[in-house]
Amino acid sequence: MRVEQIVGEPPAIYRDGVKSGSSPAPEHRRAQTLEAIRTVGLDQSALPRYPHEFSGGQRQRINLARALILRPELVVLDEPNPALDVSESAQIMQLLRHLQRELHLTYLFITHSMPLVRYMAGGGRFASSRSRTTRGRYWRLRRNCRDRESGLGIALFCFCMKTA
Numbered sequence: 001m002r003v004e005q006i007v008g009e010p011p012a013i014y015r016d017g018v019k020s021g022s023s024p025a026p027e028h029r030r031a032q033t034l035e036a037i038r039t040v041g042l043d044q045s046a047l048p049r050y051p052h053e054f055s056g057g058q059r060q061r062i063n064l065a066r067a068l069i070l071r072p073e074l075v076v077l078d079e080p081n082p083a084l085d086v087s088e089s090a091q092i093m094q095l096l097r098h099l100q101r102e103l104h105l106t107y108l109f110i111t112h113s114m115p116l117v118r119y120m121a122g123g124g125r126f127a128s129s130r131s132r133t134t135r136g137r138y139w140r141l142r143r144n145c146r147d148r149e150s151g152l153g154i155a156l157f158c159f160c161m162k163t164a
Contacts, residue, residue: 080096
């Protein structure tokens with residue numbers, strides 16, 4: 001599938017968040033797709049290309065455009081930057097913060113990366129292997145986010161609430 005098909009697929013399936021039998025007119029769908037691609041910092045030249053032609057950071061932007069095309073209030077990000085190099089990861093995190101302010105989004109991060117939590121949110125929740133959770137500000141989580149048995153951090157669920 002080309003990028004235009006990948007990003008434009010959700011509006012063809014869902015209308016107002018509900019699975020629908022009818023899809024929007026092709027012109028409207030293309031306009032939505034182009035707007036979503038531009039929102040994440042890519043241009044129109046990305047639409048006819050295939051995903052393997054892009055870098056890891058550009059692929060993340062394509063995935064983000066696909067997630068945002070239906071204008072959600074909540075976006076779930078499961079390990080949003082593990083395979084990216086440091087500069088691409090920083091660019092994606094800056095983009096996420098910008099989109100959060102502009103589109104009034106709420107993020108739910110599922111991550112092992114404490115630096116990501118520190119950058120994106122003031123606090124969150126930590127789940128250990130014993131199904132215990134610890135909640136708090138970043139500094140407290142950093143101190144307590146070690147599994148008692150293995151000494152490793154297991155997973156962090158980081159809530160980043162939308163801004164007014």
